[in-house]
Amino acid sequence: MSNNNAEILLKVEDLKMHFPIYRGVFQRQVGAVRAVDGISFDVYRGETLGLVGESGCGKSTTGRTILQLYKPTDGQIHFEGADLVTLHGEEMRRMRRKMQMIFQDPYASLNPRMTVEQIVGEPLMVHNVATGKEIEERVKHLLELVGLNPAFSTRYPHEFSGGQRQRVGVARALALQPSFIICDEPISALDVSIQAQVVNLLEELQEQFNLTYLFIAHDLSMVRHISKRVAVMYLGVIVELTDRDELYSSPLHPYTQALLSAVPIPDPLLDAQRKRTILEGDVPSPANPPSGCRFRTRCPIAQSLCAESRPEFREVKPGHFVACHLVK
Amino acid sequence: MPDLLLDVQGLETTFKTPDGVVHAVNGVSFTLKEGETLGVVGESGCGKSVTMHSMLRLIPTPPGKIVAGKALFFGQDLLKMTTEEIRHVRGGQIGMIFQDPMTSLNPVLTIGKQLEEPLMLHVGMSKKQAQERAAELLAMVGIPNAKDRLKDYPHQYSGGMRQRVMIAMALSCSPQILIADEPTTALDVTIQAQITDLVKRLRDEIGMSIIWITHDLGVVAGLAHRVVVMYGGFIIEESPVKELYANPTHPYTIGLLGSLPRVDEKERSRLFSIEGAPPVLYNKPTACPFAPRCKWAMERCWNENPMLEPVAPEHRVACWVDTKTGRPRS
Numbered sequence: 001m002s003n004n005n006a007e008i009l010l011k012v013e014d015l016k017m018h019f020p021i022y023r024g025v026f027q028r029q030v031g032a033v034r035a036v037d038g039i040s041f042d043v044y045r046g047e048t049l050g051l052v053g054e055s056g057c058g059k060s061t062t063g064r065t066i067l068q069l070y071k072p073t074d075g076q077i078h079f080e081g082a083d084l085v086t087l088h089g090e091e092m093r094r095m096r097r098k099m100q101m102i103f104q105d106p107y108a109s110l111n112p113r114m115t116v117e118q119i120v121g122e123p124l125m126v127h128n129v130a131t132g133k134e135i136e137e138r139v140k141h142l143l144e145l146v147g148l149n150p151a152f153s154t155r156y157p158h159e160f161s162g163g164q165r166q167r168v169g170v171a172r173a174l175a176l177q178p179s180f181i182i183c184d185e186p187i188s189a190l191d192v193s194i195q196a197q198v199v200n201l202l203e204e205l206q207e208q209f210n211l212t213y214l215f216i217a218h219d220l221s222m223v224r225h226i227s228k229r230v231a232v233m234y235l236g237v238i239v240e241l242t243d244r245d246e247l248y249s250s251p252l253h254p255y256t257q258a259l260l261s262a263v264p265i266p267d268p269l270l271d272a273q274r275k276r277t278i279l280e281g282d283v284p285s286p287a288n289p290p291s292g293c294r295f296r297t298r299c300p301i302a303q304s305l306c307a308e309s310r311p312e313f314r315e316v317k318p319g320h321f322v323a324c325h326l327v328k
Numbered sequence: 329m330p331d332l333l334l335d336v337q338g339l340e341t342t343f344k345t346p347d348g349v350v351h352a353v354n355g356v357s358f359t360l361k362e363g364e365t366l367g368v369v370g371e372s373g374c375g376k377s378v379t380m381h382s383m384l385r386l387i388p389t390p391p392g393k394i395v396a397g398k399a400l401f402f403g404q405d406l407l408k409m410t411t412e413e414i415r416h417v418r419g420g421q422i423g424m425i426f427q428d429p430m431t432s433l434n435p436v437l438t439i440g441k442q443l444e445e446p447l448m449l450h451v452g453m454s455k456k457q458a459q460e461r462a463a464e465l466l467a468m469v470g471i472p473n474a475k476d477r478l479k480d481y482p483h484q485y486s487g488g489m490r491q492r493v494m495i496a497m498a499l500s501c502s503p504q505i506l507i508a509d510e511p512t513t514a515l516d517v518t519i520q521a522q523i524t525d526l527v528k529r530l531r532d533e534i535g536m537s538i539i540w541i542t543h544d545l546g547v548v549a550g551l552a553h554r555v556v557v558m559y560g561g562f563i564i565e566e567s568p569v570k571e572l573y574a575n576p577t578h579p580y581t582i583g584l585l586g587s588l589p590r591v592d593e594k595e596r597s598r599l600f601s602i603e604g605a606p607p608v609l610y611n612k613p614t615a616c617p618f619a620p621r622c623k624w625a626m627e628r629c630w631n632e633n634p635m636l637e638p639v640a641p642e643h644r645v646a647c648w649v650d651t652k653t654g655r656p657r658s
Contacts, residue, residue, distance in 0.1 A: 030654035053518070054516035054518060054519075134654075163370065163605060192371060192543055192544075192584055192587055193583060193584060193602040194597035195587065196600065196601035197601040197602075198587075199599055200598050200599055216518065219518065221546075221590055222589050224589060225589030225599065258518060259517060261521075262517045262518045263546070264520075264521075264544065264546030266545040266546040266573065266585060266588050266590065267549055268550065268569050268570050268573055268588075269574075271546075271549050271550040272550070276525075278518075278521050278522055278525055279518045279521075279522070282488060282489070283516075
């Protein structure tokens with residue numbers, strides 16, 4: 001890949017996550033939702049890898065499966081030298097300290113009956129890294145880090161605004177000094193003026209602690225802003241992965257091209273100039289995906305070959321991976 | 329003035345809550361011309377939806393109350409109409425589409441039934457005529473096999489298709505005005521592009537006026553002719569679309585545009601962020617509602633609320649400060 005000297009922190013190989021569908025009196029398995037269907041990628045230490053796609057493409061499932069919140073159907077996840085899929089019990093618990101998650105909905109992801117101090121302090125207690133007075137100190141420090149007044153530590157989530165709650169979520173994720181954080185649509189639920197605040201905070205913290213982010217989002221402009229490299233998902237597979245500038249300036253996969261052209265630009269002059277590719281129809285069901293290339297049913301340039309075999313996810317230029325038969 | 333479809337003047341709406349009276353809309357005035365698309369931009373709680381709902385008398389009273397103002401539609405005040413009259417206007421001359429197409433459709437009635445009802449009610453069509461028209465409408469908004477799909481229920485449609493049905497429904501009685509309240513917010517970008525394209529096409533075909541409410545400055549850029557920006561229940565800037573993006577003048581508008589990363593972004597830099605959070609208005613503001621978050625704020629901003637004043641042709645701004653120089657506006 002492009003940055004050979006960088007250390008690989010996370011290596012995902014042929015990851016599959018199929019959710020079974022049960023039917024009938026005997027609850028027999030009649031099929032599976034192929035939420036994630038064989039994806040491979042690396043995340044380098046200190047970088048932000050953006051993972052974009054439309055709703056239902058499997059991007060959140062990918063994040064959750066990496067953290068072993070779901071047991072993957074198949075594949076390997078190497079993190080700091082260990083295969084997470086094979087870890088159990090105490091080993092896995094110790095590993096969890098190093099990987100944390102920031103959730104989309106700051107209203108649903110904080111327990112309304114706990115104070116901010118309890119919420120942010122809980123990971124410290126659960127993992128026995130601090131006790132009593134020490135927790136209190138650490139929580140105050142964490143709140144300061146994320147730009148909240150430490151005096152608020154006795155307040156409850158409902159006393160905070162959306163942006164502040166998301167800061168609490170960030171503080172909780174930082175509590176165990178992780179090296180890797182999965183940000184699952186961390187700003188989608190926030191107002192535009194607040195989104196910028198949270199993104200700036202995430203960037204500052206990354207510089208300060210050399211954090212590695214997997215940034216999951218559907219907002220392509222925000223992903224472009226925060227990521228170093230970007231992976232595009234469609235219906236359970238990664239269709240393109242490359243450096244962010246390369247992806248946005250010369251996207252190769254027809255889906256990426258359509259996706260980028262659909263993003264509105266906040267500038268009427270530029271918006272009027274550009275050519276738009278409008279995709280027909282909707283995303284097919286992941287329980288019954290099209291044969292061959294997943295995108296062929298909506299692809300403007302699909303050929304008969306696309307229905308026959310699944311395109312390989314291959315490196316067409318250094319560091320630029322694409323899964324499409326028609327890209328030379 | 330025959331070309332002025334809608335003329336809203338000094339609209340004020342309050343809501344009674346257990347914590348006090350919230351002043352959601354504080355004297356909003358705007359106009360809509362024939363064939364024009366007006367973008368209404370603002371963050372959640374800025375009063376953009378309440379303004380439209382008040383105008384159409386769709387806010388629950390109580391706790392809501394329209395305290396003052398006029399909303400002249402062809403010279404007739406919507407706020408003074410009888411319930412019967414306003415019902416005739418809604419869905420008839422003014423169509424609406426909402427953010428969430430699932431909750432605005434009745435899940436136990438077929439799409440066909442829901443499309444035919446307004447046609448029989450407002451236009452007075454027979455059952456058979458209504459059925460034919462419903463199929464036409466569905467085809468017009470780009471749903472394949474329209475005739476067969478009339479028999480389907482809302483859950484059998486995808487999100488984007490449901491929004492198309494909502495548009496078909498809003499257009500069924502050939503309204504003069506279409507009010508779209510965040511119609512693409514719940515949709516994916518590729519579907520959003522389909523819907524905005526559809527609305528643009530229909531607008532040019534039918535020649536109706538549109539009020540498009542959104543928090544997304546990107547969508548408005550490609551769609552609207554004129555934009556009003558709302559904050560704290562006030563209109564704080566009003567301008568033709570090109571002028572607004574070329575010369576944003578109110579500190580809040582400048583901040584909003586600055587806080588957006590762009591797909592065509594060249595250099596990577598920190599985003600411009602507006603510190604603090606939007607206000608909840610338990611008192612009718614006597615000062616500029618944006619002053620607590622404004623980096624240009626002067627003493628006057630804390631004491632007096634600015635009125636909309638022209639800064640360029642058709643471009644009006646409510647701010648005491650000239651944001652180009654940082655000095656008081658003369």
